Amino acid sequence: MKGVLVDPYLKTIENVEVGDWTDIKKHLQCDVFGSGGYDEGGDAIYVNDEGLYTEDMFWYAPEIYPYPYAGRVLFLGINRSNGESQDSFLDSEDVMDIDHKFMTRDEVAVMGDLH
DSSP states (O other), rough: EEEEEEEEETEEEEEEESHHHHHHHHHOSSOEEEEEEEOOOOOOEEETTTTHHSOOOOOEEETOSSSOSSOOOOOOOEOOTTTOHHHHHHOHHHHHOOOOOEEEEHHHHHOOOOO
16 A cells, blocks of 8 residues: 655655555554544544654644644555555645644744643
8 A cells, every 4th residue: 555654853755655554563663553633635644652752753734733743654545434544645745745844852842732
């Protein structure tokens, strides 16, 4: 399946291949991942579930979510009828066109409370 990986450490947004849930962990470089919501096309957004405790770099895209995402972010399509993953609706160019910013933990801290 085609997904889009946002890497705030490398400051890159690129298309990636995802075979199964183990690839999601590999791309996010984490042990536990969770949903970070959905984009405008209905893609699922996956994030490191422990990111607020373990990550030092963030990706902020206020059109998608009002707070910065901690660590890497993976966009992956979802079939609404059966819940299975599928190719993402957006590609890397689409995600690059979204108003966004790569941030450090210190930059996020001055934004105020993240809850």
